[in-house]
Amino acid sequence: MTKVTVKTLPDVRGKYVENADLSTLTWFRVGGFADVLFSPADEDDLAHFLRATPTNIPIFVMGVGSNLLVRDGGVRGVVIRLGSGFRQVVVDGLKVTAGAGAIDAQVAKRAAEAGVAGLEFFRGVPGTIGGALRMNAGAYGGETKDVLVSAVAFDRAGKRHVLSNTEMGFSYRHSDAPEELIFTSATFEGQRGDSKDIIARMDQISAQREETQPIRERTGGSTFANPDAALSGGRKSWQLIDEIGARGRVIGDAQVSERHCNFMINRGNASAAxxxxxxxxxxxxxxxxxxxxxxxxxxxxxxxxx
Ligand SMILES: Cc1cc2nc3c(=O)[nH]c(=O)nc-3n(C[C@H](O)[C@H](O)[C@H](O)COP(=O)(O)OP(=O)(O)OC[C@H]3O[C@@H](n4cnc5c(N)ncnc54)[C@H](O)[C@@H]3O)c2cc1C
Incomplete structure (x- = not known):
């Protein structure tokens, strides 16, 4: 398809960047350029953009790119990245409402400080709330599905929807919610807890991650979802990869992590290919x-x- 330029897009209050280098916005640090990168100012700005943008212009929404492989040829159309207008976190009793651009660990921290337990697993997921909703992100025994009350999203026509936990159609690292939806916020509910205990559990999660995952590398997190135990004889993806002798396998400058076989590493000059x-x-x-x-x-x- 032909390249999209800002000239073909509606006036907005947020920011457009033409020919935006997506490799700088993903954990893998690979990939090409977006025709246009759009950071909406707020929900109204996003809704207006969606309503006024011709439907033949493709739109893709990304978070902080911690589970994303952008191919070398880049992305045609508009890539949306939610900015500071979508990072607010509000705690009200046991309910925590967070913008979809908020970083999961920040949400976990705010909940912990307010004595709301149950969201500490977010400390182990280095993405945004938008990514967590799409991926049903989880770690160390907890997942998004366990704590979500509802999510707010906009469809391609700019219509606002509120989805309940059931309507999100969560399963393991997956949501059945229509792919066109752009999540803008979510409300979670935890249980009353002691801040000190919650923070101690978060520190434990943090230490465990540091020990078992290559979190300081250019990686994309777990590459494969763990298969159904009945089909894999109870083996996780990393075990299957280890069993075929692929720990440390290299193609170009891409490598299977020596530390955790389900994590791939860009050693420096890997391409997305x-x-x-x-x-x-x-x-x-x-x-x-x-x-x-x-x-x-x-x-x-x-x-x-x-
Ligand atoms: C070192 C490391 C460790 C990790 N550990 C874990 C872990 O323990 N558990 C776990 O679950 N994941 C883990 N991940 C993967 C990743 O952090 C999660 O999947 C996270 O939820 C992705 O969020 P993101 O903001 O980075 O989304 P991106 O990677 O940018 O996007 C992922 C998907 O979410 C969609 N998306 C993003 N924002 C929105 C939005 N606002 N509306 C609609 N769709 C959206 C994108 O379109 C894309 O399909 C890890 C990753 C890394 C790099």
Missing amino acids: DLEELIESLRIDVQEKLGVELRWEIRRVGEATQ
Whole structure:
């Protein structure tokens, strides 16, 4: 499709950037350019943009790119990234309402300080609330589904929706909510707890992550969702990858992490194509050698370089 320019887009109060380098906005630090990157000022600005933008212009929303592989050819159309107008966190009793651009760990911290327990697992997820809603993010025994009351979202026509927990259609690292929806906020509910205990649990989660995951690397988090235990003989994705002898496998400058086989690493100069090829090689080998089908958890977006 032809490149989209700002000239073809409606006037907004937020910010447009043409030819935005998405590699700087993802954890993997790979990928091409977005025709236009849009940071809406607030919900009204987003709704106006969606209503006034022709429907033949593709739109993709990203968080902080911690579960995202942007291909080398970049993304045609508009990429939306929620900015400071979507990062507010408000605690009211046991309810915590957070903008979809808020960082999960910040939400966990605010809940903990207010003595609301149950959201501490967010400390272990380095994404935004928008990404957590889309991915049913979870860690260390808790997941988004356990604490979500409702989520606010806008459809491609700019219409506002409020989805209940059931309507989000959550399953393991997945939501069935229509792909076109852009989440703008979520309300969670926890239980009364002691701040000190909650913070201690968060510190524990933090230490555990540091020990087991390559969190200081250019990575995209868990590459594959863990398969159904009945189909994998109870083995997790990392175990299947280890079993085929692929720990440390390298393609170009992309590598299977030595520390955690379900994490891929950009060693410095990997392309998105290197990473995609490496991940596909694991998927195919696990299927051929062990008969288990692995499902990509990392989201892929954009075009491969021609
Ligand atoms: C070191 C590391 C450790 C990780 N550990 C965990 C873990 O323990 N548990 C876990 O669940 N995940 C983990 N992840 C993966 C990742 O942090 C989560 O999936 C997170 O929820 C993604 O959020 P994000 O804001 O980065 O979304 P992105 O990666 O930017 O996007 C992911 C998906 O969410 C969609 N999305 C983002 N924002 C919105 C929005 N506002 N509305 C609609 N859709 C949206 C995107 O379109 C895309 O499909 C880890 C990642 C890293 C790098």
